[in-house]
Amino acid sequence: MTDGPPLREPDLPRTAKMRPHALRTGFSTGACAAAAAKAAAAALSGTRMSTVNIGFPSGDRHTFTVESLRCQGATATAVVIKNAGDDPDVTHGAHLTVTVAWRSDGEVVLHGGEGVGVVTRAGLGLPVGQPAINPVPRQMITEAVWEASGGRGADVTISVPGGEKMARKTTNRRLGIEGGISILGTTGIVRPFSTASWRASVEQAVSVMAAQGVPTLVLATGGRTERGAMRLLPHLPEVAFVEVGDFTGAALRRAVQHGLTEVVFVGMIGKLTKLASGILMTHYTKSKVDTGLLAEITAMHGGAPDDIAEIRAAPTARRAYEIWEASGLLRACGDDVCARVADTLHRFTAEVGRPLHAKAAMVDFTGKRVVAATERDWVGE
Numbered sequence: 001m002t003d004g005p006p007l008r009e010p011d012l013p014r015t016a017k018m019r020p021h022a023l024r025t026g027f028s029t030g031a032c033a034a035a036a037a038k039a040a041a042a043a044l045s046g047t048r049m050s051t052v053n054i055g056f057p058s059g060d061r062h063t064f065t066v067e068s069l070r071c072q073g074a075t076a077t078a079v080v081i082k083n084a085g086d087d088p089d090v091t092h093g094a095h096l097t098v099t100v101a102w103r104s105d106g107e108v109v110l111h112g113g114e115g116v117g118v119v120t121r122a123g124l125g126l127p128v129g130q131p132a133i134n135p136v137p138r139q140m141i142t143e144a145v146w147e148a149s150g151g152r153g154a155d156v157t158i159s160v161p162g163g164e165k166m167a168r169k170t171t172n173r174r175l176g177i178e179g180g181i182s183i184l185g186t187t188g189i190v191r192p193f194s195t196a197s198w199r200a201s202v203e204q205a206v207s208v209m210a211a212q213g214v215p216t217l218v219l220a221t222g223g224r225t226e227r228g229a230m231r232l233l234p235h236l237p238e239v240a241f242v243e244v245g246d247f248t249g250a251a252l253r254r255a256v257q258h259g260l261t262e263v264v265f266v267g268m269i270g271k272l273t274k275l276a277s278g279i280l281m282t283h284y285t286k287s288k289v290d291t292g293l294l295a296e297i298t299a300m301h302g303g304a305p306d307d308i309a310e311i312r313a314a315p316t317a318r319r320a321y322e323i324w325e326a327s328g329l330l331r332a333c334g335d336d337v338c339a340r341v342a343d344t345l346h347r348f349t350a351e352v353g354r355p356l357h358a359k360a361a362m363v364d365f366t367g368k369r370v371v372a373a374t375e376r377d378w379v380g381e
Contacts, residue, residue, distance in 0.1 A: 004343050005278035007351065026084035027064070028185030029091055030137025031056065033158050035064035036098035038144035039078035040156075043069055044100055045149055052080075054144045057136060057187055067095065075101045090169040091181055094160050100145065103153035108142040110156050115163020116183060121176025121239075122211040124204070132172070132182040133158065140185075158183060171201065174238055175208045199247045203254045209239045210258035217255050217356075218264045219244040221271045224367030229266035232361060232370055232378060249280030252345065256353040263345055265360045269317045269337070272362055276340035280348055294320040294333075301332045318365075331379065334362045334372025342374050 038052045053063045067079040077099040084092035112131025119126045163180035218241045220226035226243050244251050277290045295312035311320045324330040338360040345358035361373040
């Protein structure tokens with residue numbers, strides 16, 4: 001398939017503008033850790049604070065409430081509770097707990113305590129064996145300590161009680177972060193329901209898998225399709241599978257940058273139809289399922305006129321799936337959709353740098369059964 005529909009990648013949806021009330025922003029784990037570090041350093045310097053004010057990468061400053069503060073011998077420990085605003089963040093309410101002790105060399109050295117993950121794989125931009133504290137939070141914490149201490153060196157230990165349990169609800173383990181959460185943040189601010197943060201996590205997941213030397217990237221739209229992809233391709237390591245959501249274009253760009261050679265997309269009929277139509281950012285607010293395309297595919301494979309008309313008028317792709325299944329056309333029409341998806345992936349990667357070998361598979365609505373694919377042996381008869 002050499003010619004296909006124009007490739008389109010709409011902008012990210014501005015979800016907040018569609019809501020009747022503005023959503024509250026929150027603070028990242030990194031910002032909360034920096035605030036707790038400043039409170040602990042100030043206490044160790046002889047000043048107890050109930051609130052602390054710290055600088056952010058933007059140049060703005062924000063104030064945090066100190067939940068608790070204690071001094072014990074040569075250390076001080078402060079706690080700041082994370083408030084993620086209206087973002088559905090698993091770390092909302094986490095107690096960022098920071099203990100500070102002075103050093104004589106002027107350096108601020110960060111340590112991971114209880115509930116903070118350890119990096120076990122390359123590709124995260126942090127040394128293997130180090131606590132999963134990202135570069136921007138590291139800088140914020142260092143500057144907060146220096147601000148409170150007048151530039152003194154310190155050992156700073158960051159803990160998150162319950163962090164290991166929180167991490168089970170994230171992709172940390174797959175990315176190679178074991179034993180707890182990451183201390184994250186690029187701006188210090190959490191934007192509610194952030195599609196941008198999801199895109200960033202997709203791009204990071206591709207970078208991590210590339211660092212492991214895995215040449216095949218498997219993209220799935222959600223949890224059910226990802227489990228189906230893992231059953232389909234059990235020989236691939238877990239790190240090869242990325243829950244891409246709506247951000248296929250972003251994932252493919254990163255795959256090309258890292259020199260990967262193959263991409264496999266596993267999805268249900270709705271997302272696959274959008275990709276077959278040339279749409280690379282598939283959020284429901286920015287793209288619609290082209291049931292006209294599904295009607296044309298039905299006609300190409302001998303569908304009945306009444307079925308073709310019903311599919312063309314259908315509000316969702318699911319109705320096409322049901323009609324194909326009832327009429328015995330699911331395999332033929334589904335294979336056609338998958339071939340078009342593979343063509344879209346191939347053409348897009350060629351446009352952004354270098355074409356990847358592309359394959360696609362369609363699963364049923366449970367995610368457990370492959371019903372169509374570009375590879376014949378992927379479909380159980």
